Amino acid sequence: MKKIEKYILFGLLTAGVYTACKPKDLLDKTETTTLNEQVVFSDSVRTFNFVTAIYSDVGLYNFQKRWGNGGSLAECADEGTSRLFGGTQPYVVVALSTTSANSTGPYSNVYDGGWKNIRRVNTFLKNIGKTPMAEEMKTQLKGEVRYLRAWYYWQMLQYFGGLPLIKDSIYSNTDNITQPRATYEACVDYLVSELDEAKAMLVETPMQQEQDYGRANQGMCMALKARILLYAASPLINSKPVYNTVSLNPAVEKVISYGNFDAARWQRALDACNDVINSGWYSLVEDNSNAQRPGDGFYKLFITRFNSEFIFPAMFGTNRAMESNYLPASRNGSVNSSPTYNYSKKFGTITGKPIATAPISEYDPAKPFVGRDPRFGYTYIFNGALWRTSNSSTRTPVWTHVGAPMDGFDVSLVYTGMFWRKFCNETSTGNAGTNTDRVMPLIRFGDILLMAAEALIELNRVEEGIDHIIAIRKRAGIKPGGDDRYGIPSGISQADARELLRNERAVELSYEDSRFWDVRRWKTAMQELNATMTRIKITKETNGSFTYEEVSLNKNPVHYFFEQNYFFPLPVSEIMKNPNMIQNPGY
Numbered sequence: 001m002k003k004i005e006k007y008i009l010f011g012l013l014t015a016g017v018y019t020a021c022k023p024k025d026l027l028d029k030t031e032t033t034t035l036n037e038q039v040v041f042s043d044s045v046r047t048f049n050f051v052t053a054i055y056s057d058v059g060l061y062n063f064q065k066r067w068g069n070g071g072s073l074a075e076c077a078d079e080g081t082s083r084l085f086g087g088t089q090p091y092v093v094v095a096l097s098t099t100s101a102n103s104t105g106p107y108s109n110v111y112d113g114g115w116k117n118i119r120r121v122n123t124f125l126k127n128i129g130k131t132p133m134a135e136e137m138k139t140q141l142k143g144e145v146r147y148l149r150a151w152y153y154w155q156m157l158q159y160f161g162g163l164p165l166i167k168d169s170i171y172s173n174t175d176n177i178t179q180p181r182a183t184y185e186a187c188v189d190y191l192v193s194e195l196d197e198a199k200a201m202l203v204e205t206p207m208q209q210e211q212d213y214g215r216a217n218q219g220m221c222m223a224l225k226a227r228i229l230l231y232a233a234s235p236l237i238n239s240k241p242v243y244n245t246v247s248l249n250p251a252v253e254k255v256i257s258y259g260n261f262d263a264a265r266w267q268r269a270l271d272a273c274n275d276v277i278n279s280g281w282y283s284l285v286e287d288n289s290n291a292q293r294p295g296d297g298f299y300k301l302f303i304t305r306f307n308s309e310f311i312f313p314a315m316f317g318t319n320r321a322m323e324s325n326y327l328p329a330s331r332n333g334s335v336n337s338s339p340t341y342n343y344s345k346k347f348g349t350i351t352g353k354p355i356a357t358a359p360i361s362e363y364d365p366a367k368p369f370v371g372r373d374p375r376f377g378y379t380y381i382f383n384g385a386l387w388r389t390s391n392s393s394t395r396t397p398v399w400t401h402v403g404a405p406m407d408g409f410d411v412s413l414v415y416t417g418m419f420w421r422k423f424c425n426e427t428s429t430g431n432a433g434t435n436t437d438r439v440m441p442l443i444r445f446g447d448i449l450l451m452a453a454e455a456l457i458e459l460n461r462v463e464e465g466i467d468h469i470i471a472i473r474k475r476a477g478i479k480p481g482g483d484d485r486y487g488i489p490s491g492i493s494q495a496d497a498r499e500l501l502r503n504e505r506a507v508e509l510s511y512e513d514s515r516f517w518d519v520r521r522w523k524t525a526m527q528e529l530n531a532t533m534t535r536i537k538i539t540k541e542t543n544g545s546f547t548y549e550e551v552s553l554n555k556n557p558v559h560y561f562f563e564q565n566y567f568f569p570l571p572v573s574e575i576m577k578n579p580n581m582i583q584n585p586g587y
Contacts, residue, residue, distance in 0.1 A: 041128065044132055048141070050124060058151060059316075072091070074516070075095060076091050078528060078531060079339065079515055081414055082414070085413075091106075095556060097559075099569065113152070117148065119170065124141070143216060146195075153190075154191060160584065161181070162254075163187070165182045165190050166179070181582060191228055192228065192229070195224055195228075196225070199222065204218050213315075214314075219276065219281050225275075226272035232258070233265035237256075238258055239260070246586035252584065263459065266455045267459060273451050277448065284309055295378065297475055304437075309445045312441070313439035314440040316440065320431070322424050323428045323436075326423075326424065330407050331390065332431045332432070333419070333430040338414060338419060339379075341534045342550075347379070347507050348487065349372060350362075350479055352479070352481070353487050374476055378422060379422045383417065388429060390430075395426070398419070447512075449472060450508065457501055470488065525565070526561055526562075528561075530560060532557050533559060564584070
């Protein structure tokens with residue numbers, strides 16, 4: 001628990017800029033060694049910058065920034081593989097399930113950063129009354145920081161289960177903290193209450209000024225509440241935990257679950273999703289106007305800073321970050337991650353059918369990149385896909401077959417025959433072309449629709465749930481078919497609809513830090529992540545045609561997942577300092 005105390009003045013020594021109007025200044029900091037609470041909160045500008053510093057970490061542990069160049073949650077699941085494959089790399093530790101309470105590398109940022117920012121919030125709430133600032137602005141900022149406190153608590157709740165609810169407390173280095181971990185239910189109730197109260201202090205989303213884009217508003221509170229309640233309704237939490245291979249301390253049972261199933265939790269999640277949907281503040285970014293580019297809205301979504309779909313964005317200045325991290329070497333990318341072929345098979349056909357059951361007229365294994373769900377082409381760069389070069393804006397093929405220079409299957413031990421395209425701008429390379437004015441979506445409306453669909457299906461209101469999936473598929477550019485069901489069978493059962501929904505999430509939310517958590521909350525990780533990761537070996541024949549063979553990855557091909565991996569361990573140092581901080585099962 002000393003981690004909770006550790007960051008007494010940290011936030012006072014940091015001031016960032018978190019604006020929409022000057023994105024290039026996003027991570028700028030003003031450092032000083034003379035700031036203290038009295039100095040900071042007696043000045044309105046310093047107070048505002050103090051709040052801005054709390055925002056600066058919201059996207060720090062997401063996407064490519066999680067471990068620098070060493071991987072993300074996608075590589076920890078089954079979506080991709082990192083160029084760094086040593087056994088101590090954080091993503092390798094998680095993917096191979098060698099996680100330990102003594103080695104906190106894969107999760108220390110979330111734990112330490114969570115408490116650091118909660119401390120910042122509590123310091124702000126303690127001192128805001130001293131600041132020479134209009135009461136209306138004080139109220140707004142109070143709402144913002146309470147939203148952010150809920151966000152950081154939620155991040156930790158996902159990783160570890162229930163933690164001490166310190167609320168507004170600020171501990172000193174001399175305090176002897178013996179507060180126990182709160183139950184999962186108590187944590188959810190606290191976060192929901194905080195978000196409801198924060199919402200009442202914040203501006204409605206349509207009324208927010210453009211320069212405040214990215215700062216907390218009512219829609220963010222509603223969306224985070226929906227996500228928390230959906231997770232709480234899911235099988236991992238909405239049940240009595242059962243462990244077959246590790247012992248379960250009865251005292252921890254309700255710290256990591258409700259201890260029973262209650263269908264009403266799905267209804268509560270649905271109600272929260274409907275609050276977002278019915279607000280009318282958000283919509284899918286849809287553009288199917290060009291028959292040659294079906295689903296173009298899905299592509300444009302991720303390279304457009306201001307759009308109707310992003311609810312909670314992590315702010316960045318104009319950049320080529322995604323292009324430089326993920327594009328192939330021929331396009332001056334670092335290829336810090338490559339997609340796995342096994343995951344790409346979740347993407348169906350443009351008619352909405354799974355490739356495993358589609359007729360040969362709709363999917364030919366000898367031509368695996370033809371006729372696919374348009375999101376496939378917006379997520380992956382595959383053999384022959386077109387992309388501009390650093391020297392010319394003219395798009396030319398990217399060749400990934402065996403023997404191809406720079407990007408070929410055999411050029412690197414970690415190449416998979418495909419590269420990431422999602423989030424990348426077609427007019428950019430790793431070092432040339434457009435500097436994209438982009439942000440990264442932490443919560444978006446497409447996810448809310450799929451959350452609502454999931455809750456409806458679990459409540460056995462299947463067709464209502466299917467309507468939301470159809471909206472997602474329509475935006476994706478999938479063909480409606482003669483029955484306007486976008487490849488979804490009529491009269492689909494609840495069980496089949498559940499599997500359909502889960503696959504739809506895997507496709508729509510690929511590489512958005514969703515898959516890692518979805519397979520955990522569904523309690524399917526034991527089946528999904530104990531698997532061999534694959535790549536696609538492409539051979540160019542003498543007549544110019546190509547043959548395809550699915551083979552295992554060269555490095556770390558087999559991923560492992562054990563029962564204890566549904567939650568991360570608390571740092572052993574925390575357990576030793578506070579006897580009431582009981583450890584999670586299996587650690």
